Amino acid sequence: MPKIVDHDERRLELVDATWRIIARLGIEGATMREIALEAGFANGALKPYFPTKDTLLTFAFRHVFNRTNGRIREVTAGKAGIPALRAFCVEVLPLDAERVNEARIVVPFWQKAINDPDKAAIHRESMDQWHGAILEYLNEARSQGDVRAAVDDSAIAGHLLNMLLGAQIAAALAPDGQADPGLNGQLEAFLTLLQAGS
Template sequence: MPKIVDHDQRRLELVDATWRIIARLGIESATMREIALEAGFANGALKPYFPTKDDLLTFAFGHVFNRTNERIAEVTAGQVGLAALRAFCVEVLPLDEERINEARIVIPFWQKAINDPDKARIHRDSMEQWLAAMRRYLAEARYAGAVTTAVNDAALAGQLLNLLLGAQIAAALAPEGQVELGLNEQLEGFLTLLGC
């Protein structure tokens, strides 16, 4: 009787192996051979799932985005305004090794998106989704009187998104083992300024 293979699980195992290789050795060392070895599969076993490294990186980016969104949905459930905005941002910020490793996947994806319209569209669509959520939370906070700054919500959401994306770069480039970069304090500082 042939072995039943869970293809979705196999893809996730390969993505996790990719993260470990990138975290340890960098994107250039994440060859299909190294990824297969890390995942415990034969080199040819990757081809049916990801014909190229580029396909794997695109899938990994989508997986990072979806996983982040799942965490966001959990922590913002039942919250509105500044509480929801704060919870949203904390889930995006690279505050632990898992999220720093996620940043190490996202950054090479951005590099490829510069010259690849399909990848650029994936990034734009993802960020527009985040901006829409942030604008909604800001509007709720403004309605409740917690946001009083004259700066409009679209500009605030853009500033906050840039803070979050910049934090991913800072964390990915920080010395190995350094996870405390003052990111929570920077977020709290930004949120405090909203009431000025």
């Protein structure tokens, strides 16, 4: 009897292999051949799942985003306001090797999204979702009296989101997949400014 293949599991194995290759060799070194070899598959075995490297990169970006959102749901459950905002940001920040590797997937995707309207739309939808979540936490914090900054919440949300995305770029460029030990301090300083007001 032939072995039943779990196609979703196979795709995730390929994405994990992609992350490992990008972490070691960069995006240009992540050829379909290298990814297949890393995953323990024949080169041609990737075609039914990802016909091109581009489709694999898009899937990997979506997977990073969904995985991050899964972590966010876990750590923000039962929280509101500043505690929820802090937990959200900590899960997005590249504070360990796994999240640095995620950043190394996201940054090449952004590069391709510059000239690809479909990828740009995926990025925009993702960031709209995060912007909305940040706004929700800020509104809760302001109604609780914990945010006193005399700045519009939408502007604060945009500023914070840009800070988080900038941290992704810095992590992708860091040597040997090192996380920046100063990111937590920067986040806490930003939250302190929100609570201090003007």
